[in-house]
Amino acid sequence: MRVSGNTGRGVTIYSVAERAGVSIATVSRVLQDSGVVSARARRQVLEAVEELDYVPSGAARSLAVRQHDTYGLVLPELSGPYYSELLVGFETRAGELGRGVMLLLGGARDLAKPFSTLASRVDAICVFGGLAAHIGRGTRPIVVVAGGAPPGVEAITAENVDSADELTEHLLAHGRTRLLFVGDTTAAPDVLERYEGFTRAHENRGLRAAEPVHVEFRERDGIVVAERLLAGDLAADGLVCCNDEVALAIMARLTDAGMDVPDDVAVVGWDDVMTARYVRPGLTTVRQPVHQLGARAADRLHELVGGAPPRATRNVLPTELVLRGSCGCEEHAARPQGATSQTYLSTPPPRK
Amino acid sequence: MRVSGNTGRGVTIYSVAERAGVSIATVSRVLQDSGVVSARARRQVLEAVEELDYVPSGAARSLAVRQHDTYGLVLPELSGPYYSELLVGFETRAGELGRGVMLLLGGARDLAKPFSTLASRVDAICVFGGLAAHIGRGTRPIVVVAGGAPPGVEAITAENVDSADELTEHLLAHGRTRLLFVGDTTAAPDVLERYEGFTRAHENRGLRAAEPVHVEFRERDGIVVAERLLAGDLAADGLVCCNDEVALAIMARLTDAGMDVPDDVAVVGWDDVMTARYVRPGLTTVRQPVHQLGARAADRLHELVGGAPPRATRNVLPTELVLRGSCGCEEHAARPQGATSQTYLSTPPPRK
DNA sequence: TTGTAAGCGTTATCAT
DNA sequence: ATGATAACGCTTACAA
Numbered sequence: 049m050r051v052s053g054n055t056g057r058g059v060t061i062y063s064v065a066e067r068a069g070v071s072i073a074t075v076s077r078v079l080q081d082s083g084v085v086s087a088r089a090r091r092q093v094l095e096a097v098e099e100l101d102y103v104p105s106g107a108a109r110s111l112a113v114r115q116h117d118t119y120g121l122v123l124p125e126l127s128g129p130y131y132s133e134l135l136v137g138f139e140t141r142a143g144e145l146g147r148g149v150m151l152l153l154g155g156a157r158d159l160a161k162p163f164s165t166l167a168s169r170v171d172a173i174c175v176f177g178g179l180a181a182h183i184g185r186g187t188r189p190i191v192v193v194a195g196g197a198p199p200g201v202e203a204i205t206a207e208n209v210d211s212a213d214e215l216t217e218h219l220l221a222h223g224r225t226r227l228l229f230v231g232d233t234t235a236a237p238d239v240l241e242r243y244e245g246f247t248r249a250h251e252n253r254g255l256r257a258a259e260p261v262h263v264e265f266r267e268r269d270g271i272v273v274a275e276r277l278l279a280g281d282l283a284a285d286g287l288v289c290c291n292d293e294v295a296l297a298i299m300a301r302l303t304d305a306g307m308d309v310p311d312d313v314a315v316v317g318w319d320d321v322m323t324a325r326y327v328r329p330g331l332t333t334v335r336q337p338v339h340q341l342g343a344r345a346a347d348r349l350h351e352l353v354g355g356a357p358p359r360a361t362r363n364v365l366p367t368e369l370v371l372r373g374s375c376g377c378e379e380h381a382a383r384p385q386g387a388t389s390q391t392y393l394s395t396p397p398p399r400k
Numbered sequence: 401m402r403v404s405g406n407t408g409r410g411v412t413i414y415s416v417a418e419r420a421g422v423s424i425a426t427v428s429r430v431l432q433d434s435g436v437v438s439a440r441a442r443r444q445v446l447e448a449v450e451e452l453d454y455v456p457s458g459a460a461r462s463l464a465v466r467q468h469d470t471y472g473l474v475l476p477e478l479s480g481p482y483y484s485e486l487l488v489g490f491e492t493r494a495g496e497l498g499r500g501v502m503l504l505l506g507g508a509r510d511l512a513k514p515f516s517t518l519a520s521r522v523d524a525i526c527v528f529g530g531l532a533a534h535i536g537r538g539t540r541p542i543v544v545v546a547g548g549a550p551p552g553v554e555a556i557t558a559e560n561v562d563s564a565d566e567l568t569e570h571l572l573a574h575g576r577t578r579l580l581f582v583g584d585t586t587a588a589p590d591v592l593e594r595y596e597g598f599t600r601a602h603e604n605r606g607l608r609a610a611e612p613v614h615v616e617f618r619e620r621d622g623i624v625v626a627e628r629l630l631a632g633d634l635a636a637d638g639l640v641c642c643n644d645e646v647a648l649a650i651m652a653r654l655t656d657a658g659m660d661v662p663d664d665v666a667v668v669g670w671d672d673v674m675t676a677r678y679v680r681p682g683l684t685t686v687r688q689p690v691h692q693l694g695a696r697a698a699d700r701l702h703e704l705v706g707g708a709p710p711r712a713t714r715n716v717l718p719t720e721l722v723l724r725g726s727c728g729c730e731e732h733a734a735r736p737q738g739a740t741s742q743t744y745l746s747t748p749p750p751r752k
Numbered sequence: 753t754t755g756t757a758a759g760c761g762t763t764a765t766c767a768t
Numbered sequence: 769a770t771g772a773t774a775a776c777g778c779t780t781a782c783a784a
Contacts, residue, residue: 060776072777077779080779082779106778108778109778109779112778113780
């Protein structure tokens with residue numbers, strides 16, 4: 049039988065109770081704002097808390113209420129605005145729901161151990177599509193964001209096929225005849241879907257789409273493609289790139305070597321990064337509702353934890369084309385650098 | 401007296417023990433890899449874990465070991481590469497130390513409650529400079545990163561005064577005579593330090609520095625400054641901006657209006673964002689060791705939790721100037737867009 | 753309105 | 769090598 053419970057050195061709820069001259073139950077009540085407490089008791093407890101500089105043990109609370117009040121987020125990295133915005137959306141919504149966020153970054157390391165450690169500390173987990181394979185056994189509620197999910201696991205993703213189709217058709221309509229898709233379709237489900245749209249646009253015109261040019265996501269990978277183009281190893285009058293970083297790197301290298309974008313070759317990308325509206329010509333790209341993606345994920349986790357059944361159908365959020373000069377659109381070509389001349393193919397959302 | 405301990409619905413260490421035909425102590429031993437366990441027992445436990453899809457309770461563990469094995473990170477936002485890199489550095493190092501990371505984003509909301517909730521769930525906290533005021537009472541080990549810390553609290557920051565001095569002197573050496581500092585010196589300690597360097601460079605030449613032009617951090621704020629310049633409300637032949645976003649926005653708007661950068665006015669910034677090397681002229685800027693800043697913070701937290709005494713002296717990390725065309729450097733001015741023509745004033749670190 | 757006491761699911765100390 | 773069992777610090781019926 050415990051007498052004071054205040055055996056250790058740390059200041060606990062027992063210390064506070066003792067100092068305030070009340071029971072630990074009362075302390076808990078005022079701190080949780082639950083139950084009824086006399087003004088006098090409340091004041092004394094608050095005073096004691098202040099004087100003792102008391103910080104409750106989240107672990108003890110979690111254990112007692114059998115809930116961590118924390119959601120986990122697993123991302124591969126944090127370069128560029130994409131992941132950051134996803135994270136912000138997630139964290140913001142989680143905060144609104146009164147939940148904390150534990151972050152796990154994929155990097156190169158083996159995720160198995162970190163992942164299960166994470167699972168032991170949170171109520172539910174949101175994992176980024178490309179990392180879905182790392183998911184262990186399905187004890188915690190999980191949603192996969194931006195990518196395919198194993199059967200039974202809920203998925204939330206931005207629309208890819210249609211916008212890729214639309215973007216490709218746009219290039220085709222500009223009179224381009226030899227389009228290349230640049231991106232590793234095996235690396236991420238998103239990229240594969242974009243290639244599908246690329247293919248579909250060709251088929252709709254009775255054309256046959258070229259095989260994808262597999263490259264990674266980074267700037268240096270774009271350079272490589274540009275070099276191959278310049279060397280004649282690759283031929284194209286239009287490039288549909290898996291993201292803006294690659295697109296921008298290609299554009300820069302090509303321009304650098306004396307080629308003209310979009311006259312010699314049109315270049316388009318995905319993400320609408322900041323640089324896209326600062327380069328000349330502006331980069332035509334696809335803007336994704338990344339913030340909402342994150343927010344939606346947090347929402348769904350919350351509902352799942354609350355006992356809601358997982359959704360069978362994929363949760364798909366609409367994207368929008370941002371037309372600037374790099375695709376060959378005349379009206380944007382002449383604008384000087386820095387002008388944010390652009391056309392939205394769907395209603396632009398308010399920039400947060 | 402507890403009989404099975406397995407009263408609830410969840411699968412606990414008791415369920416595993418029962419299924420494996422051993423005691424919970426043995427289960428704990430094999431899971432923690434502590435103590436000696438027979439191969440047979442180990443196998444049975446592992447099997448039971450697998451079959452039951454057992455996820456340990458991090459809360460219970462934390463309570464027992466009186467440690468969360470998690471560090472908190474408090475940031476104001478996540479726009480641009482600055483905060484992201486800080487976060488990545490922090491998370492990476494924390495991961496290496498076997499610690500999880502809980503993230504709290506400042507935004508507009510009141511941080512008091514979220515902050516103390518965070519404090520109850522982690523062993524130590526790293527808070528970004530501008531948010532230092534939100535720190536409650538000092539129960540947990542804390543480090544402040546990129547900014548001033550209250551007395552007694554450890555601080556880690558990038559060098560600001562010297563590099564600002566150097567950058568300003570560089571502009572002065574280019575023959576510029578009317579320099580303006582653009583940034584809110586009251587918003588962040590970092591900005592104030594940069595203005596100090598700006599002032600010092602002037603004093604070293606017997607000149608008097610102009611008062612700072614107070615603006616926020618964002619692109620739109622840069623636009624405002626550019627408009628004032630164009631309207632003649634402000635006069636300058638050189639702009640030292642508190643960050644690249646503002647600098648780029650100004651440059652773009654000015655160029656747009658027919659002015660020439662750097663001929664009419666030189667523009668420099670801070671952070672070396674991606675766009676800085678894609679615009680023409682390239683933006684001269686200061687690169688900060690943000691990743692290391694984060695990593696160092698995680699390291700220090702770890703040491704503090706381990707019982708090390710807080711350091712009295714500020715931990716200052718060196719920065720480097722990145723010279724491109726926007727400051728008036730001839731050799732970079734002529735390079736076509738996209739070329740990463742630049743000069744480092746100190747050894748460039750390997751890009752991670 | 754307040755207090756008592758039974759959990760919550762681990763770890764770790766003793767015995768055995 | 770293994771098993772009881774006492775913490776760990778909190779929440780929450782249930783009593784008073």
